[in-house]
Amino acid sequence: MVITDRELRWTGRLGSVVAALSALGLVAMLVAAAPGADAAGESESAITISWNGDTSSAAAFQPQRSPESIHFGDFDDLKVTVSKTKNLTDEVVGVTVTGMPGPTRQLNLGTGPVTVGANFVQAMQCWGDPAAADFYQNCQFGAAGYAASPQQASTFTQLGPAGSPVTRGGTEVDVPFRSADGTMYSSLPIGLGQPPAGVTRVDQLFAPTTSNEQLGLVGNDRTATFGFETQSAATAPHLNCGGSTAGGSNRCWLVVVPRGEHASTPTEKCQLPGLGIPEEQVAQLGSPVNPDCDYWANRVVVPLDFQPVRSACAAGSQEVRLVGTELAASAMSSWQRQLCSSAGTAFTLNTVADATARDQLVAGGSTFVMTNRPATAEGLDEEGAQQLRDAAIVYAPTTVSAVSIAFIASKERQVVTDIKLSPRLIAKMLTQSYGALGGGAFYRNIDPVPGWNTNPLYLSRDPEFTALNPNVPANMDQGQLIVTGPSGSDAISQVWAYLQADNDARAFLAGDADPWGMRINPYFLPKGAANAQVPTMQENTSPDRLSTSLDPVPGAFTKVGLIKPDGSPLCLCDTPMDTIGKSDDTLMPRVIQLQLNQTLRYDSLQAWPYAENYHQAASLVFRADTGSKTEWDGSYFNGPTVTPGRYRANGLSFPWDTYLNGLIDSPTALHYQLNQAQLQLPNQPGVFARPDETGMSRAVASAVATSTPGVSVVDPAKVGAGAYPLTLITYSAVNLQKSTPELRASYANFLEYVATSGQVSGTGIGELPPGYLPLDAAAIERTKAIAQTVRTYVPPPVGGEDDLESFVDGEGFAESFGDAADVPVLAAPGSAAETVIAKTDVDPGGKTENVANPVALALGCTLLLGLAGALGSPVLMRRRAVL
Incomplete structure (x- = not known):
């Protein structure tokens, strides 16, 4: 410990x-651990639906297409393929949309041509009758809400949305959500209009970090490919797919709404463009589920049949x-x-x-x-x-x-599927030694903090990482590693044994610089080590009292570092471990704005929180969600006698420009269709192994016996070429x-x-x-x-x-x-x-x-x-x- x-x-x-x-997260924790396909395999339940002239088993669920629509030419060749539609639980299915227009279009906004990302698709899970006139009210939306509210409007440009293309209603138009029990929820944006009396806001049910709506970007091949996370009634009771409560149904729906070259025909209650831009030049303002916009008529409806949530036995x-x-x-x-x-x-x-x-x-x-x-x-x-x-x-x-480093990574629409990591790179992540993933950036302009405050901001900017991954786009940013905790586990113990078996990682953990000068976060050094200190900070309020800042006390340092239960120094380089600490004690941000009611700072546990289990970690990685809550909301109501304001969830990263890692077990990583990194074997530069059948088989073959007869373990220090060192029996x-x-x-x-x-x-x-x-x-x-x-x-x-x-x-x-x-x-x-x-x-x-x-x-x-x-x-x- x-x-x-x-x-x-x-x-x-x-x-x-x-x-x-744990009590609060009971429903959210109920994530199925394995795909629930029938024994014949999931391919038998795959389906392909044509946007026009469909002849599949789902043809009866598709809207009629009008050749007179301004969208007809955009989607006449469109097809949607879903890899699995039956025996579903909480899992990820593959979705491929072909025949879209190209990824971008050129607009002339008066100052010259501008390239915008006009073409994308939105995929939502819905319940109810797809033939009902108000079916649009039954769809869970809002996952791509990159701004303060998932309902905010925006123009979807190549630089990303200013708000979100997932607008449900307008600033004055309320397109409500109806849960499976019939309760209506308002979707009016925060601060823009008021919900009707007695109506609850929809963010009480789902928000950008919990909705499974997926934004699919179109590539140069006119294809959008992405994973869609199906949610059973155990995870999303308001959809009740699988019927955990009365009135539930084993059948729900995946609704894919394509967004092409043309904006909606403007109506009084559909979002209209602003800034004097002609309607025909706007890239997809408006909501996919607002019936007053004509996007909803372009939907493709895919039946999803869930396993019953009840009556397993x-x-x-x-x-x-x-x-x-x-x-x-x-x-x-x-x-x-x-x-x-x-x-x-x-x-x-x-x-x-x-x-x-x-x-x-x-x-x-x-x-x-x-x-x-x-x-x-x-x-x-x-x-x-x-x-x-x-x-x-x-x-x-x-x-x-096995335990693996599972990841999603992309840069400017280039998806990365293969990454190599060394033990030292993992040690750097576990000790929050990258500037933007710990307190390093906080102290960046303060001298001296030997070696640490000049560390690379992100994993992807580390020369060691780029040397191992020359084909990975530069500066992918983030690279945060989501870990489970604070519970201890044998899996985490295996990770530390792997790091301690490698000379380079062990030296870094002991405080030595890597060949490029990067050093460990001082908070993770043994207490009493020479560099186990950080500048002493004091609070300074501005003369006009509009802000307050933590500033260094000249020449003063605070001792930090790790200790054992008996008070002696603890070195991560050689101490048996079964936990991953969040020991960086830095309080951030350095400056808080009093005029915005910003009165609190956050620590590393809030900025880089634990996942409760592998499934939550995998879900966060899949969604490109760090789980961080570091964005200040100065208007949040805390009570009649309490100063308003709180930190809220940061939301999701942009799907076309993100890099996120998770320490996850191999079955869960595959369940969420995540890529898994190759790991370098200890003290064997250039020798890597994967958490696949070959890697695990070779690791088991090299397992060593313990003192308990019949029990063997994989020793990361003793595995040979091709053997995956984080294999566990x-x-x-x-x-x-x-x-x-x-x-x-x-x-x-x-x-x-x-x-x-x-x-x-x-x-x-x-x-x-x-x-x-x-x-x-x-x-x-x-x-x-x-x-x-x-x-x-x-x-x-x-x-x-x-x-x-x-x-x-x-x-x-x-x-x-x-x-x-x-x-x-x-x-x-x-x-x-x-x-x-x-x-x-x-x-x-x-x-x-x-x-x-x-x-x-x-x-x-x-x-x-x-x-x-x-x-x-x-x-x-x-x-x-x-x-």
């Missing part, structure tokens, strides 16, 4: 904060709760429904911090845990060590997956001594499924989702043997001892997963004491009245556990010795 001076101040309230966030099914790593969540989400029918049991996975799961396993609070590391006596007090000795724990290989661990016969029978059924149908790769229900490597033959046989042992286990007589040697040393497993060798340096189990989630009591006789879809089953309980974390942590961690 890493503790800074600042963290000592807020660790005590962290549990309560996490609990509150029949009412009365036995429920067995499993605990463990999020790396297994995608597989569990796929396996769950098949297990309901084949085993008659609702298996649910409660994802918790890995060290906490192992503590529960040893103590018997949970008798089935999915883990990447075995439970050991390291860090346990005598009571805990005795419990471990008494426990009869067996480990069965379950899944193989997940085991199902069963505490035989603490479990009941009824639970052991259910566990055995689960393991037998894992070792058979559960290792068949595919996108169908019950299959192993993309991003997982199937277990090899030896590992499968071991899991089957463990399943049989679990089923037939008989506790020893009182005073007797379990003899587990016959099956923990199963034949063939060591050869498959690597010979015995030194175990890599990894975080001590339970070292992240601040990340504690409450103990789960497994109820062997539990019944489910109405089990939710795999989304809620696999991930939803994580939040409930987090809610109890503040109360449960003292009990769970009392057996851990203080290091």
Whole structure:
């Protein structure tokens, strides 16, 4: 565990904060972990619809096209292809629109020709009857709202919109949104008109950072290609796709509205151009869903059939709760429904911090845990060590997956799909050492801050990055790395082991400059190191009291840096870690404007926040959303006696000019159709590996045995060429001594499924989702043997001892997963004491009245556990010795 001076101040309230966030985020967390296509594959549900003269199965849902329309010539050849339309959950489907006009057009605005991006498409998810006259009210919009309000109008130019092309109504025209329960919501822009009495604003339902509306840009080939994030009723109850509440439907709609060479025919209630620009020269002012504009008549309607959100298992099914790593969540989400029918049991996975799961396993609070590391006596007090000795724990290989740096990247419409990263580059990102991604820019004009305040502003401007990626456009900006937290995990431990195995990364973490002079953010140095200091700042109010500024105190410095729980300096270069800190304590902005009611500053946790889990991280990357809340809204109402103003979400990056990374597991990255970076092997310049089948297979082949028989791990320091160093093997661990016969029978059924149908790769229900490597033959046989042992286990007589040697040393497993060798340096189990989630009591006789879809089953309980974390942590961690 890493503790800074600042963290000592807020660790005590962290549990309560996490609990509150977890409770508030319960619905948003319910993101399906795996594509829900049928076993035959998703290609069978793909569809192509022609804008004019369609003959597909969706022809009856398309509006009539009039040759007299000014848009007819723009879209006569247009076709929309969607990669998957059936068995949908919360996932990403591919959309391709062909036959559009070219990406730009030339306008003469009186000062010469101007190139504008006139042509694009808008894709929205809608519910209801597409033949209804008011169907337009049922569509979720507003994701591309780059200004203060998603309803603001703009001209869509090559430099990007001044406001947004996603205008719903006008400044005076209200085009309401109707939710699936019939409630009407006003879409009037903030500050422009007032909603009717008793009508709630639509931003209470969705906003630019939560809407799944997608803006598709047209390339030089007259094609727009993008991913569209379908949202089930679990994520968007106001659309109710999949029917989690009364009146819901398994069918919803993807509505694609093309925007071509011509603006709408002007009407009284359709947005009109301003600035004296002739209507025919304006690039697409107006709303795609305003019926008084004629864009809505150009829509293409695609049926989307969702899996039912309810009734994953029949009412009365036995429920067995499993605990463990999020790396297994995608597989569990796929396996769950098949297990309901084949085993008659609702298996649910409660994802918790890995060290906490192992503590529960040893103590018997949970008798089935999915883990990447075995439970050991390291860090346990005598009571805990005795419990471990008494426990009869067996480990069965379950899944193989990886942690990856998933990304989206583009510059001026050039999409980047392949990026290489070194351990040192990742170390720079994790320590917020780039100027614009930490406090470096704040101190940029203040001397001296040795090395740090001259660091590159962004990853893409780092000479090390450009040397590895010569084909990537320069200055893509951002490059922020979204990470999960503050919980600890074995996956994060694997990342730190990877960095510490590399000489260059280790030297950077210790404080050495890279060959171009870049140094680590001082906040991440060991406390007491020579450069672990920043200028001391003091508040100065302007004479006219219109602003206040943090200015340096001449010659004064404040000591910073990391410490261990015992108060000694902590170096990221060699300390086992299972968390990623946000230790930069810089308060920003440097100047606040009092006349705008700007009275507060924000810190790194607000500017570069954690994602709660891999799925939220992947969703943020997919949307080009950093999650930051650093834009000041001086008019926000805080109450009758409180000064108005707050920081609001920054919104989405421009889709044609963005670069965002996320530390995400490989199944979730593929689920969101994200690209994954190649990683350089430690101390092997020019040698890279990918998180694909080849990379993971080679990593598993080089896995080393731990001191626990039957459990091997991938050591990043020992992988060979082509082996992906962040590969992780997940085991199902069963505490035989603490479990009941009824639970052991259910566990055995689960393991037998894992070792058979559960290792068949595919996108169908019950299959192993993309991003997982199937277990090899030896590992499968071991899991089957463990399943049989679990089923037939008989506790020893009182005073007797379990003899587990016959099956923990199963034949063939060591050869498959690597010979015995030194175990890599990894975080001590339970070292992240601040990340504690409450103990789960497994109820062997539990019944489910109405089990939710795999989304809620696999991930939803994580939040409930987090809610109890503040109360449960003292009990769970009392057996851990203080290091």
